[in-house]
Amino acid sequence: MLSAIKNQFATDDIIVKRSDLYKVSVVKERVFELIKFIGNNYKYKTLNAITCTDWIEEEHFTLTYIITTLDRKNTFMVQTMINRNDAHINSLVKEFAQAEIMERDLHEMYGIDFVGNENLKELSLENWVHTPPLRREFDTLEFVNEHLTFREGRDDNLDVKVEMKRIRAEKKAAKELAKKLAEESKDGE
Amino acid sequence: MNEGFLQEQKTLEGDLNSENSHQNSVDFLMNWFRKRSIFVLAYGTGCGAIEMPPTFTSRYDAERLGIRGAATPRQADVIIVSGYCSYKTLRRIIRTYEQMSNPKYVLALGSCTVNGGMYWDSYNTIKKLEDYMPVDMYVNGCMPRPESILEGFIQLQKDIGEGKASSWQKYEENYEFYRKNQEAVLGEKVAPSYEADWYLYDGGL
Numbered sequence: 001m002l003s004a005i006k007n008q009f010a011t012d013d014i015i016v017k018r019s020d021l022y023k024v025s026v027v028k029e030r031v032f033e034l035i036k037f038i039g040n041n042y043k044y045k046t047l048n049a050i051t052c053t054d055w056i057e058e059e060h061f062t063l064t065y066i067i068t069t070l071d072r073k074n075t076f077m078v079q080t081m082i083n084r085n086d087a088h089i090n091s092l093v094k095e096f097a098q099a100e101i102m103e104r105d106l107h108e109m110y111g112i113d114f115v116g117n118e119n120l121k122e123l124s125l126e127n128w129v130h131t132p133p134l135r136r137e138f139d140t141l142e143f144v145n146e147h148l149t150f151r152e153g154r155d156d157n158l159d160v161k162v163e164m165k166r167i168r169a170e171k172k173a174a175k176e177l178a179k180k181l182a183e184e185s186k187d188g189e
Numbered sequence: 190m191n192e193g194f195l196q197e198q199k200t201l202e203g204d205l206n207s208e209n210s211h212q213n214s215v216d217f218l219m220n221w222f223r224k225r226s227i228f229v230l231a232y233g234t235g236c237g238a239i240e241m242p243p244t245f246t247s248r249y250d251a252e253r254l255g256i257r258g259a260a261t262p263r264q265a266d267v268i269i270v271s272g273y274c275s276y277k278t279l280r281r282i283i284r285t286y287e288q289m290s291n292p293k294y295v296l297a298l299g300s301c302t303v304n305g306g307m308y309w310d311s312y313n314t315i316k317k318l319e320d321y322m323p324v325d326m327y328v329n330g331c332m333p334r335p336e337s338i339l340e341g342f343i344q345l346q347k348d349i350g351e352g353k354a355s356s357w358q359k360y361e362e363n364y365e366f367y368r369k370n371q372e373a374v375l376g377e378k379v380a381p382s383y384e385a386d387w388y389l390y391d392g393g394l
Contacts, residue, residue: 125313126277127376133312143312147374151304151317 091116230265235272323356
């Protein structure tokens with residue numbers, strides 16, 4: 001199977017992770033061809049998940065389509081890269097109906113446009129107008145400080161680290177003192 | 190301004206829990222009845238909801254204190270906000286809270302409602318519940334055990350009996366403040382739009 005893929009799709013990026021787990025990287029245009037190929041010829045029929053990784057330094061997203069056989073014993077990962085500044089790729093909805101909600105999720109969290117998926121509406125975020133939150137340029141802490149208020153600490157609130165140090169030092173001093181006293185009493189005898 | 194309030198009820202019960210209410214024997218009696226029959230909305234809003242079934246069933250048996258479940262917001266006296274509160278849930282909680290009839294009380298469980306808890310830096314979770322709706326009683330812990338929840342309820346009963354638990358009045362009086370905070374995180378459409386629900390999409394799933 002792997003040699004057939006190597007010849008047909010002209011890719012050297014084939015990794016055998018386990019005897020039942022393969023990973024192949026191809027260019028964006030040939031992803032669906034490869035998925036069809038392994039589906040028709042090698043019984044990889046179920047789309048389990050579509051995952052995305054943000055490589056902000058290299059300016060691309062890595063999309064991984066995880067496909068399994070019907071008996072769930074073998075897994076195939078088809079990987080491709082898309083430009084993160086103009087993130088779009090064709091939708092897989094026609095081949096796999098379950099891709100709809102996975103693509104919707106990725107659209108919401110990374111802002112990837114899946115051409116052909118007509119149901120890219122909001123999923124868990126409502127009325128979200130800011131940067132998609134799982135893109136790495138989105139600074140969560142900055143966002144939280146800007147939009148939400150924190151509860152102020154108590155007036156008698158103490159710094160935990162400083163207090164722990166103080167308590168430890170006190171304990172140590174007490175221990176040393178006890179030791180010293182014990183030695184003195186021993187000498188006295 | 191008065192969205193979500195029942196006008197008639199407001200007229201009837203408007204002067205309850207006023208400054209002199211504790212001197213009024215009728216109010217004293219009313220509060221006594223109220224504290225002995227607390228109907229809790231069966232609505233779990235976060236992970237803390239997992240502690241509610243044992244609280245209400247035979248092991249801890251909250252019903253011996255007059256605390257039991259209610260099926261709909263309009264029949265309920267208490268809403269438990271159990272745990273972290275994402276924007277999406279907050280929308281539903283506010284809608285539910287406004288549907289409840291007065292007098293109504295809010296019990297907030299877990300450190301998430303107090304200060305954000307482990308979601309303190311989450312972009313999608315509110316940090317202080319009392320900014321968005323009034324809270325009568327906080328029960329801290331992550332998660333609070335049924336014993337703590339019961340203790341919270343008993344304290345709430347005490348407050349109701351003394352006429353101190355009056356968060357619903359606070360909500361009416363400071364509605365602009367709460368509404369402003371709600372709009373700041375949820376946008377102008379605070380109430381959830383039912384058109385956005387998944388089962389109403391064109392062709393459904």
